[in-house]
Amino acid sequence: xxxCTYACGTADHTVSRRAFLGSTAALxxxxxxxxxxxxxxxxxxxxxxxxxxxxxxxxxxxWDPKPNTDTGGPFKAIQTSVPGTRYCELLxxxxxxxxxxxxxxxxxxxxxxxxxxxxxxxTGRKPEAGITYPHLGAVSARMLGxxxxxxxxxxxxxPKGGSGFNGADAAFLGPKFSSVGLGDGKPPADLFRPANLxxxxxxxxxxxxxxxxxxxxxxxxxxxxxxxxxxxxxAERVVKKAEVFDLDKEPSKIADKYGRHDFGRHMLLxxxxxxxxxxxxxxxxxxxxxxxENFDFHIEQLAEFDRPxxxxxxxxxxxxxxESTLVVVMSEMGRTPRINxxxxxxxxxxxxxxxxxxxGVRGGAVVGxxxxxxxxxxxxEVWSGHLFHTYMKAVGVDSTKNxxxxxxxxxxxxxKAAAIDEILV
Amino acid sequence: xxxAFRPLAAVLLLTSPALSRAxxxxxxxxxxxxxxxxxxxxxxxxxxxxxxxxxRAYLDLVGTVPTAQQVNEFLADSSKDKRAKxxxxxxxxxxxxxxxxxxFDVTLMERGKDAKxxxxxxxxxxxxxxxxxxPYDEFARELLSNDGxxxxxxxxxxxxxxxxxxxxxxxxxxxRVFLGRNLQCAQxxxxxxxxxxxxxxxxxxxxxxxxxxxxxNASAPTAVIAEKAEGDVSFMSVFDKAKKLNSTAPKIANxxxxxxxxxxxxxxxKVPPAKDVKPVPAYSRFAQLANAVTSPENKHFARNxxxxxxxxxxxxxxxxxVDTDHGNNPASHPELLEELTREFVAHKYDLKWLVxxxxxxxxxxxxxxxxxGLDDVPADRYLVAVLKPLxxxxxxxxxxxxxxxxxxxxxxxxxxGTEQQLDARLAARIGPFRSMFGRGADQTxxxxxxxxxxxxxxxxxxxxxxxxxxxxxxxxxxxxxxxxPDAVADELFASVYxxxxxxxxxxxxxxxxxxxxxxxxxxxxxxxxxxxxAEFRFNH
Numbered sequence: 001x002x003x004c005t006y007a008c009g010t011a012d013h014t015v016s017r018r019a020f021l022g023s024t025a026a027l028x029x030x031x032x033x034x035x036x037x038x039x040x041x042x043x044x045x046x047x048x049x050x051x052x053x054x055x056x057x058x059x060x061x062x063w064d065p066k067p068n069t070d071t072g073g074p075f076k077a078i079q080t081s082v083p084g085t086r087y088c089e090l091l092x093x094x095x096x097x098x099x100x101x102x103x104x105x106x107x108x109x110x111x112x113x114x115x116x117x118x119x120x121x122x123t124g125r126k127p128e129a130g131i132t133y134p135h136l137g138a139v140s141a142r143m144l145g146x147x148x149x150x151x152x153x154x155x156x157x158x159p160k161g162g163s164g165f166n167g168a169d170a171a172f173l174g175p176k177f178s179s180v181g182l183g184d185g186k187p188p189a190d191l192f193r194p195a196n197l198x199x200x201x202x203x204x205x206x207x208x209x210x211x212x213x214x215x216x217x218x219x220x221x222x223x224x225x226x227x228x229x230x231x232x233x234x235a236e237r238v239v240k241k242a243e244v245f246d247l248d249k250e251p252s253k254i255a256d257k258y259g260r261h262d263f264g265r266h267m268l269l270x271x272x273x274x275x276x277x278x279x280x281x282x283x284x285x286x287x288x289x290x291x292x293e294n295f296d297f298h299i300e301q302l303a304e305f306d307r308p309x310x311x312x313x314x315x316x317x318x319x320x321x322x323e324s325t326l327v328v329v330m331s332e333m334g335r336t337p338r339i340n341x342x343x344x345x346x347x348x349x350x351x352x353x354x355x356x357x358x359x360g361v362r363g364g365a366v367v368g369x370x371x372x373x374x375x376x377x378x379x380x381e382v383w384s385g386h387l388f389h390t391y392m393k394a395v396g397v398d399s400t401k402n403x404x405x406x407x408x409x410x411x412x413x414x415x416k417a418a419a420i421d422e423i424l425v
Numbered sequence: 426x427x428x429a430f431r432p433l434a435a436v437l438l439l440t441s442p443a444l445s446r447a448x449x450x451x452x453x454x455x456x457x458x459x460x461x462x463x464x465x466x467x468x469x470x471x472x473x474x475x476x477x478x479x480x481r482a483y484l485d486l487v488g489t490v491p492t493a494q495q496v497n498e499f500l501a502d503s504s505k506d507k508r509a510k511x512x513x514x515x516x517x518x519x520x521x522x523x524x525x526x527x528x529f530d531v532t533l534m535e536r537g538k539d540a541k542x543x544x545x546x547x548x549x550x551x552x553x554x555x556x557x558x559x560p561y562d563e564f565a566r567e568l569l570s571n572d573g574x575x576x577x578x579x580x581x582x583x584x585x586x587x588x589x590x591x592x593x594x595x596x597x598x599x600x601r602v603f604l605g606r607n608l609q610c611a612q613x614x615x616x617x618x619x620x621x622x623x624x625x626x627x628x629x630x631x632x633x634x635x636x637x638x639x640x641x642n643a644s645a646p647t648a649v650i651a652e653k654a655e656g657d658v659s660f661m662s663v664f665d666k667a668k669k670l671n672s673t674a675p676k677i678a679n680x681x682x683x684x685x686x687x688x689x690x691x692x693x694x695k696v697p698p699a700k701d702v703k704p705v706p707a708y709s710r711f712a713q714l715a716n717a718v719t720s721p722e723n724k725h726f727a728r729n730x731x732x733x734x735x736x737x738x739x740x741x742x743x744x745x746x747v748d749t750d751h752g753n754n755p756a757s758h759p760e761l762l763e764e765l766t767r768e769f770v771a772h773k774y775d776l777k778w779l780v781x782x783x784x785x786x787x788x789x790x791x792x793x794x795x796x797x798g799l800d801d802v803p804a805d806r807y808l809v810a811v812l813k814p815l816x817x818x819x820x821x822x823x824x825x826x827x828x829x830x831x832x833x834x835x836x837x838x839x840x841x842g843t844e845q846q847l848d849a850r851l852a853a854r855i856g857p858f859r860s861m862f863g864r865g866a867d868q869t870x871x872x873x874x875x876x877x878x879x880x881x882x883x884x885x886x887x888x889x890x891x892x893x894x895x896x897x898x899x900x901x902x903x904x905x906x907x908x909x910p911d912a913v914a915d916e917l918f919a920s921v922y923x924x925x926x927x928x929x930x931x932x933x934x935x936x937x938x939x940x941x942x943x944x945x946x947x948x949x950x951x952x953x954x955x956x957x958x959a960e961f962r963f964n965h
Contacts, residue, residue, distance in 0.1 A: 129591075129593035129594065129612065130593055130594075130597055130609045130612050131609070152877050174872070174874060175864055175874055175876050176874050176876060178876070180877065180878065188877070188878055188881065189878065189881065189882075189886070190878070190881040190882055190884065190885040190886045191881060191885075192885070193885060194885055194890060197885070197890075197950075201946060201947075201950055204937070204940075204947070204950065205950035205951070205953055205954045206954075208933070208937060208950075208951060208954035209953075209954040209955075209957050209958050211933065212954060212955065212958040212959075212960060213958050213959050213960075216958065216959050216960045217959070219794040219795060220793055220794060220795060220812060220963075220965055221795070222812055222870060223870075223873075224812055224814065224870040224873040224963065225812065225959045225963065227873055227874060227875055228873070228875045228959050228962050228963075229959055230875075231875035231876070231877070231879070231880040232880055232884070232957075234877060234880070235877060235880040235881055235884060238877060238881075239881075406607075406746070406749070408610065408618075
């Protein structure tokens with residue numbers, strides 16, 4: 001039987017074409033020169049999505065339930081698609097995808113502070129005076145992104161607020177790898193051509209500018225002038241891709257699957273961005289800081305989280321993107337096993353969980369254990385330094401290599417830790 | 426024959442022993458050193474053309490571009506000393522203080538937050554400092570001694586207050602900003618690769634500050650610097666297996682340690698600590714800091730200032746990067762830096778004198794056009810003028826001047842309007858440019874990057890786009906009234922690029938206008954094309 005041609009219109013090739021379009025910009029000419037299958041192409045570009053549950057998800061109401069104990073709270077633990085592994089009943093759809101998820105249950109992040117926890121979890125470093133480390137997104141954009149990429153490599157989707165730019169999160173890697181923040185998933189400021197500038201006029205003025213720049217470069221060409229003129233080419237590419245931000249382009253069946261609420265929209269946008277070649281997307285879901293009424297809040301919050309998260313995992317798998325996309329669900333800390341007198345749980349970094357899926361992750365793996373009441377790690381304690389190495393290894397980056405800001409070697413991840421190999425393929 | 430003889434004579438003059446005496450004006454001495462530094466390189470750029478020099482001098486000395494009228498007058502002036510006259514006129518104008526205030530704001534604060542000293546008060550303080558041409562050592566003493574308690578002088582305490590007096594941050598930044606020595610690695614151990622960055626030097630600086638704290642607390646917006654009467658710094662190298670604990674008295678680099686009077690028991694405080702009371706020690710370590718840093722015994726202080734001003738004007742420090750002055754990273758022109766430093770001190774830390782001498786040098790007035798035959802321009806020889814990305818503030822002011830927004834504002838203020846009023850109106854528009862282009866220290870050509878949002882801002886952003894359409898007296902308005910396409914090209918290029926158009930460029934403008942459906946729209950977007958181009962983005 002002859003090999004299927006691209007014209008045969010199977011679902012597989014619909015996926016392929018999408019993946020191909022998504023990655024050619026990143027691969028440049030090499031992508032065209034090597035007509036590998038679309039799945040291979042998609043594999044070559046590794047991507048990362050972090051779902052950040054702000055405020056601190058309770059590990060006991062999610063990945064590490066302790067039903068029928070003093071600390072366990074009112075919820076049951078349910079069967080998942082992996083025999084022997086149970087999640088909290090608030091995550092029924094995630095549980096169906098457990099064979100695709102790897103859980104680390106033995107994280108001691110060593111801080112109970114929101115700000116410090118946020119930095120520690122995203123940089124994999126303990127705070128040090130005198131040096132600021134780049135966030136996972138900046139490191140991913142730097143190590144996995146392509147010069148030719150049409151879209152910025154480091155995007156954060158925030159629950160609300162304006163869209164803008166965060167100069168600090170790339171640290172010494174430079175503003176090129178700093179995040180572009182999309183408040184409520186709104187596109188970057190000034191992405192769309194103003195109404196009073198018709199396309200034809202824009203083309204004329206761009207042609208004039210190019211002519212001026214070419215003339216200037218004849219006598220004063222330098223890396224700096226090249227970088228400046230190149231930025232207009234890049235801007236043009238992004239403007240052409242502006243519809244990636246338009247969720248109305250998505251079939252309504254898919255939009256329904258993710259859920260017609262803010263977080264559902266934000267997760268769907270994240271998938272569109274990854275598919276269009278963005279290296280790293282962080283989606284925040286707010287707010288899990290449940291000092292009061294922890295259980296009621298987790299019913300609400302996790303109901304909102306579970307569906308879009310499962311939809312994302314399934315959607316990435318359907319599109320052949322899951323193998324090349326690392327998915328991480330984290331918070332800045334977990335929550336105390338002790339239930340306080342307001343039915344709340346407080347800040348807790350001592351033993352809690354993160355969930356991983358996709359690129360490099362061994363589906364169904366559960367690493368580390370906590371004791372019966374979840375008050376201490378009993379096996380395989382790790383901290384965020386281990387996790388940072390793990391993320392890097394999962395996407396094929398050697399995290400023991402150095403960056404050289406000011407010619408001083410700075411290891412990509414903390415040399416005092418190493419990857420958690422048990423959770424990797 | 427004559428033309429072949431002239432360059433030869435110039436070379437002879439520059440290297441003749443009669444002219445390398447120290448009695449020569451400093452700008453001639455600069456050229457003597459820079460020319461000596463050409464070494465093996467036979468080819469260098471010629472002098473900047475008048476228009477190239479004019480735009481550069483305006484941007485460097487007053488932070489904006491000249492008006493079309495200023496361009497036309499300067500190019501028409503045939504007097505031999507017109508460049509020196511222009512430099513003096515710019516240095517005497519209010520724009521000089523504004524430009525230096527921008528430069529020192531970023532140098533000192535590196536675009537950090539404005540929490541305890543509001544921006545307006547800080548800028549007013551800087552403007553007054555440079556308008557009066559306050560000697561640099563006096564300025565530094567104010568910055569390093571003010572505790573923020575007197576509302577009239579509180580802005581001077583911004584360096585400390587808006588770093589929250591965080592001990593490591595302040596120590597590191599005194600080293601970087603005032604001494605050109607990034608001692609960051611020496612916080613935990615002697616620098617592993619830089620021989621002269623010692624842990625003891627780092628803690629010698631910190632010992633001036635280790636007794637200070639913010640009163641009543643670090644988060645109060647009105648916090649002031651208070652001090653205890655006791656406490657020493659101790660440090661241990663993370664490499665030291667024996668874990669020996671060291672200590673040091675307050676000490677700057679190679680200068681002598683500050684000896685401390687023995688406090689009499691019970692008389693350690695003028696105002697003893699108590700609840701809600703700011704203590705005042707009998708002896709203040711903090712009060713010794715400003716004199717120790719600015720003491721002539723501390724050779725790094727003046728040297729760092731000279732190097733930073735040189736970098737501002739020349740696009741690259743003699744020590745590069747400007748905060749890495751140490752034996753393993755020698756200055757590109759060590760004798761020049763030493764001589765300029767000596768002269769700067771002899772001229773009583775006169776910044777305006779320093780700026781003037783550098784601006785008068787041939788090295789500063791060299792063209793940025795890369796000459797044929799020079800394929801690989803070495804970064805540190807000043808063979809060709811270095812391109813400097815406009816700072817956020819320069820870009821804002823230059824865009825407003827180029828598009829004639831400044832002219833329109835001046836016209837709107839009427840005959841009774843003052844320069845201060847005009848400046849207040851313009852300054853109010855810097856904000857969006859600062860948040861878009863001002864991130865950390867100012868960029869050099871070496872670390873220049875253009876981010877997506879910056880370019881989208883130039884393309885479609887309101888603050889740029891709003892400058893384009895005609896408004897009484899602005900560029901689009903003036904151009905719209907001109908019927909001759911050559912006149913349009915002349916006014917456009919003089920206003921935005923500070924030069925005359927070439928014949929080809931006149932033709933391009935004529936073609937653009939001829940093909941246009943709507944002439945005024947075409948004019949507006951032509952202005953944009955020039956403002957968005959690389960020739961405008963850089964000070965060349």
